[in-house]
Amino acid sequence: MGEKILEVKHLKTYFHTDAGLSRAVNDVSFSVEKGKTLGIVGESGCGKSITSLSIMGLVEIPPGEIAGGEIIFEGEDLLKKSEDEMNKIRGKKIAMIFQEPMTSLNPVFTIGQQITEALMLHETLTKKQARERGIEMLKMVKIPLAEKRFDEYPHQLSGGMRQRVMIAMALCCNPDLLICDEPTTALDVTIQAQILELINELKEKTGTSVMMITHDLGVIAEVADDVMVMYAGKVVEHATGDQIFEKPMHPYTEGLMHCIPKLDDDDTQRLSVIEGMVPSFDDMPAGCAFCPRCPEARQICRERMPELAEAQGRMVRCFKYTQEWEESGE
Amino acid sequence: MSKKVFGFFNKQKEYEKEVLENGTAARYSGFYADSFKRLKKNKMAMFCAIVLILIILVAIFAPLLAPYDPTYQDYSAVLASPSLAHPFGTDEYGRDILSRIIYGSRVSISIGIVAQVVASLVGVTLGAVAGYYGGVVDSIISRIMEIFQAFPDLIFAMAIMTFMGKGVLNLFIALRLLTWVRTARMIRGSVMQLKEKEYIEASRANGASTFWIITKGLIPNCLSTIIVMVTLGIPNAIMYEASLSFLGIGIQPPTPSWGNMISAAQTFISYRPVYSIMPGIAIMITVIAFNIFGDGLRDALDPKLKS
Amino acid sequence: MNEKMSQAPLLEVKHLRKLFPAKSGFLSKEKTFIKAVDDVSFTLMPRETLGVVGESGCGKSTMGRSVLRLIQPTSGEILYKGQDFMKLSGADLRRVRSEMQIIFQDPYASLNPRMTVGEIIAEPLNIQKKYSSKEETRDHVVKAMEVVGLNPKYYTRYPHEFSGGQRQRIGIARAIVLEPSLIVCDEPVSALDVSIQSQVLNLLKDLQSSMGMAYIFISHNLSVIKHISDRVMVMYLGHVVEMAKKTELFSNPSHPYTQALMSAIPLPERHSKRKKIILQGDLPSPANPPSGCIFHTRCFMAQEICSTQKPELKDIGGGHYCACHFCGKCQQGE
Numbered sequence: 001m002g003e004k005i006l007e008v009k010h011l012k013t014y015f016h017t018d019a020g021l022s023r024a025v026n027d028v029s030f031s032v033e034k035g036k037t038l039g040i041v042g043e044s045g046c047g048k049s050i051t052s053l054s055i056m057g058l059v060e061i062p063p064g065e066i067a068g069g070e071i072i073f074e075g076e077d078l079l080k081k082s083e084d085e086m087n088k089i090r091g092k093k094i095a096m097i098f099q100e101p102m103t104s105l106n107p108v109f110t111i112g113q114q115i116t117e118a119l120m121l122h123e124t125l126t127k128k129q130a131r132e133r134g135i136e137m138l139k140m141v142k143i144p145l146a147e148k149r150f151d152e153y154p155h156q157l158s159g160g161m162r163q164r165v166m167i168a169m170a171l172c173c174n175p176d177l178l179i180c181d182e183p184t185t186a187l188d189v190t191i192q193a194q195i196l197e198l199i200n201e202l203k204e205k206t207g208t209s210v211m212m213i214t215h216d217l218g219v220i221a222e223v224a225d226d227v228m229v230m231y232a233g234k235v236v237e238h239a240t241g242d243q244i245f246e247k248p249m250h251p252y253t254e255g256l257m258h259c260i261p262k263l264d265d266d267d268t269q270r271l272s273v274i275e276g277m278v279p280s281f282d283d284m285p286a287g288c289a290f291c292p293r294c295p296e297a298r299q300i301c302r303e304r305m306p307e308l309a310e311a312q313g314r315m316v317r318c319f320k321y322t323q324e325w326e327e328s329g330e
Numbered sequence: 331m332s333k334k335v336f337g338f339f340n341k342q343k344e345y346e347k348e349v350l351e352n353g354t355a356a357r358y359s360g361f362y363a364d365s366f367k368r369l370k371k372n373k374m375a376m377f378c379a380i381v382l383i384l385i386i387l388v389a390i391f392a393p394l395l396a397p398y399d400p401t402y403q404d405y406s407a408v409l410a411s412p413s414l415a416h417p418f419g420t421d422e423y424g425r426d427i428l429s430r431i432i433y434g435s436r437v438s439i440s441i442g443i444v445a446q447v448v449a450s451l452v453g454v455t456l457g458a459v460a461g462y463y464g465g466v467v468d469s470i471i472s473r474i475m476e477i478f479q480a481f482p483d484l485i486f487a488m489a490i491m492t493f494m495g496k497g498v499l500n501l502f503i504a505l506r507l508l509t510w511v512r513t514a515r516m517i518r519g520s521v522m523q524l525k526e527k528e529y530i531e532a533s534r535a536n537g538a539s540t541f542w543i544i545t546k547g548l549i550p551n552c553l554s555t556i557i558v559m560v561t562l563g564i565p566n567a568i569m570y571e572a573s574l575s576f577l578g579i580g581i582q583p584p585t586p587s588w589g590n591m592i593s594a595a596q597t598f599i600s601y602r603p604v605y606s607i608m609p610g611i612a613i614m615i616t617v618i619a620f621n622i623f624g625d626g627l628r629d630a631l632d633p634k635l636k637s
Numbered sequence: 638m639n640e641k642m643s644q645a646p647l648l649e650v651k652h653l654r655k656l657f658p659a660k661s662g663f664l665s666k667e668k669t670f671i672k673a674v675d676d677v678s679f680t681l682m683p684r685e686t687l688g689v690v691g692e693s694g695c696g697k698s699t700m701g702r703s704v705l706r707l708i709q710p711t712s713g714e715i716l717y718k719g720q721d722f723m724k725l726s727g728a729d730l731r732r733v734r735s736e737m738q739i740i741f742q743d744p745y746a747s748l749n750p751r752m753t754v755g756e757i758i759a760e761p762l763n764i765q766k767k768y769s770s771k772e773e774t775r776d777h778v779v780k781a782m783e784v785v786g787l788n789p790k791y792y793t794r795y796p797h798e799f800s801g802g803q804r805q806r807i808g809i810a811r812a813i814v815l816e817p818s819l820i821v822c823d824e825p826v827s828a829l830d831v832s833i834q835s836q837v838l839n840l841l842k843d844l845q846s847s848m849g850m851a852y853i854f855i856s857h858n859l860s861v862i863k864h865i866s867d868r869v870m871v872m873y874l875g876h877v878v879e880m881a882k883k884t885e886l887f888s889n890p891s892h893p894y895t896q897a898l899m900s901a902i903p904l905p906e907r908h909s910k911r912k913k914i915i916l917q918g919d920l921p922s923p924a925n926p927p928s929g930c931i932f933h934t935r936c937f938m939a940q941e942i943c944s945t946q947k948p949e950l951k952d953i954g955g956g957h958y959c960a961c962h963f964c965g966k967c968q969q970g971e
Binding site: 043044144158159160161188189190191192193194196197215216217218219220221222241242245246255256257259260261262263270271272273274275277278 | 692693800801802803830831832833834835836838839842857858859860861863864887897898899900901902903904905906907913915916918919920
Binding site for chain 2: 739750
């Protein structure tokens with residue numbers, strides 16, 4: 001066990017909507033170790049992005065509400081911090097990269113102005129030093145002609161380049177934790193490969209811990225040390241990357257893994273599918289949230305939600321790996 | 331081949347049964363009827379609709395409702411305070427204020443509605459044509475719009491009234507000669523945006539005619555913009571009429587309009603405040619009712635807001 | 638009957654080009670063009686699926702829309718069942734259009750928000766005036782809804798009440814309701830969640846085997862393309878760089894770009910042994926494409942000849958076409 005840089009305990013983030021209470025993040029606990037990458041995977045609406053926004057303190061309140069839990073970052077609970085204190089942590093100690101590199105840069109300022117702004121916000125540097133550091137950062141994320149790009153506007157850059165700039169901005173204050181929310185989803189495959197390689201390389205170099213949020217198991221396989229699978233606001237499986245790709249244990253993880261078409265598939269076969277849809281929060285099934293779609297569901301699954309429990313060296317939320325499963329034998 | 335795929339006759343029966351039981355198909359009767367149902371649920375908008383209908387009825391049946399001839403001058407009761415005989419009092423010529431407000435609604439409402447509807451028709455047509463066809467057509471219409479937009483509204487209206495003479499028709503022209511531009515610009519923008527939408531492309535892929543695309547694809551999706559423009563434009567026209575009359579270049583006395591009543595009342599505002607307050611309240615109620623009703627209508631036309 | 642049909646191609650596209658006028662300077666007389674699709678030729682047999690793969694800006698969507706004349710092609714020939722589709726107009730065009738449909742990527746933008754599901758699916762029938770009575774139209778719509786797995790009780794609902802996957806089913810129902818023989822699928826699954834993606838892919842395959850239409854399936858995702866296609870066309874900057882039967886292309890990718898594309902897909906497996914080819918640089922601007930071979934600026938094996946001479950798309954055996962000076966000689970990156 002390495003040193004834990006971030007520990008989230010029983011986080012509950014709810015949203016009050018017209019249709020009722022949405023439990024977007026419902027009792028989620030996990031930790032990120034120093035220098036490691038935690039991958040959070042799930043489909044849209046599973047709560048993965050809200051988890052990261054909660055950590056950053058960027059959940060809009062109201063309609064949002066942190067209904068409970070602790071977010072321990074370097075020994076202190078972020079939920080108890082004031083807005084001013086959070087501003088000092090955001091960007092400096094915890095940085096975030098968003099999915100959309102087109103909209104996360106301000107179109108009316110040059111790349112350089114935006115990088116130096118981030119730098120000077122958290123560190124006391126002269127303009128000249130900031131410029132040097134900025135160019136250095138652009139070089140680090142392998143932007144060719146960094147000096148020239150520094151004075152250009154975002155629209156002059158391609159999507160991949162903009163995402164590199166975002167990474168440079170995120171890393172410019174040497175954050176201890178980098179949260180990447182679908183960083184490559186909007187990019188082309190060949191560019192995605194470049195960016196993933198870059199993130200991996202920078203992690204080695206700077207020792208930053210990374211939280212990688214994505215719906216793409218392929219991306220997770222390339223970067224994550226640990227993997228957490230979320231479904232309907234809850235963690236359903238939490239294991240190391242090797243474990244999960246060797247043998248997924250939760251039926252949802254398994255279904256997810258099998259329903260992606262792969263290059264070495266027998267493509268005369270139909271794809272295996274997960275039937276049905278993700279339940280909406282105002283229509284949550286009783287018992288396990290996944291049971292209406294689960295091929296192995298039994299009576300017990302419809303009655304109550306299983307706990308996230310240890311099984312074969314990892315955490316799984318499924319009755320299959322409990323004593324009760326044998327007893328409920330159908 | 332087709333039999334194999336579309337051979338669901340049994341399920342069809344089930345569906346019909348379900349329709350009969352739940353009334354799913356019966357419930358739906360078209361986009362506009364559906365919108366009306368949603369509108370009916372909005373209590374505030376319905377209340378305002380009733381208020382507006384009442385105001386319009388008052389305008390139509392003014393001769394029956396007004397206790398006095400609005401131009402009859404009773405010099406025995408000049409600037410009388412409210413009484414049973416004159417509920418709102420009388421003006422400086424001894425004319426009954428209530429009757430003048432009732433008759434004044436004819437001018438204000440007709441100017442508001444007619445002027446705005448005509449301006450909107452012109453604006454929507456030109457805006458839609460410019461947005462849909464683009465290119466040279468768009469350039470020509472846009473340049474014309476720019477020329478019109480270069481004039482300040484009120485001063486332009488004053489110039490026209492002075493130039494063409496005072497009269498109701500000229501007032502219509504003066505009021506709306508410039509406002510169609512705003513409508514046209516909005517509609518041009520939405521049409522340009524909408525025609526790139528994939529569902530319009532899907533219709534085109536099926537061989538839909540231009541007429542089909544405009545009536546099924548573009549208009550229903552522009553409608554809320556148009557409705558908002560019209561319902562906000564009517565009170566705006568009423569206010570303009572009031573301003574012009576207030577400045578003495580609108581409707582000429584003795585014909586009553588809410589605007590020229592306020593204008594005449596300003597001399598006596600401290601002595602007989604009710605004289606200026608009453609036409610003011612009439613304008614206020616009409617304007618607010620149009621605004622709230624317009625908002626309600628816009629919401630009703632958007633199926634997304636159905637709760 | 639089927640045999641006879643399968644011999645005549647459903648669609649023949651020859652030298653299709655689409656140029657978009659590029660923004661030139663104010664008052665400048667000089668006109669420049671973006672070559673979105675440049676000299677693309679292919680044939681499509683009935684019941685066949687042609688996968689078109691490439692990155693954003695490679696012209697694959699423009700190509701798909703040009704084939705349907707949703708975007709008017711600049712030049713080229715499109716023969717649909719032997720007749721010249723480019724020359725059709727009026728009633729003839731409308732009749733042929735009833736046999737060609739399109740499914741869009743964005744299930745949110747492709748459905749008219751002011752129409753109910755029933756009206757959306759009925760629209761093609763109404764445009765084509767297929768049935769005279771409302772009941773007949775409705776029955777047909779209900780059947781189409783069942784075929785794509787939508788509960789007919791949603792007939793009077795509006796599209797915004799549905800999830801992405803269901804919306805895509807509505808779009809598919811609209812596309813099949815006229816029983817077309819060709820559907821252009823423009824990234825139909827890339828906006829969907831993975832678990833929904835596989836449902837929609839299976840649905841498309843099932844519909845093809847029961848209704849027998851041909852697909853032009855456009856996607857940036859090679860795994861999806863491999864799953865659904867019979868033949869695959871790889872596009873780069875408006876050009877076809879490689880085209881072959883699926884099995885041939887995936888077992889023997891011959892163009893360096895295809896090889897790079899294949900190696901770049903992140904696979905859900907750990908410690909994979911495949912060699913990654915990471916391309917350097919970005920896609921060049923289509924307004925100003927590189928000289929010679931369009932790919933040479935990013936190619937890992939570019940030689941001098943590549944920047945001066947444009948390679949032809951040539952048959953390297955068994956209907957495997959490749960546009961590279963070295964294809965055949967350089968397999969698997971060496």
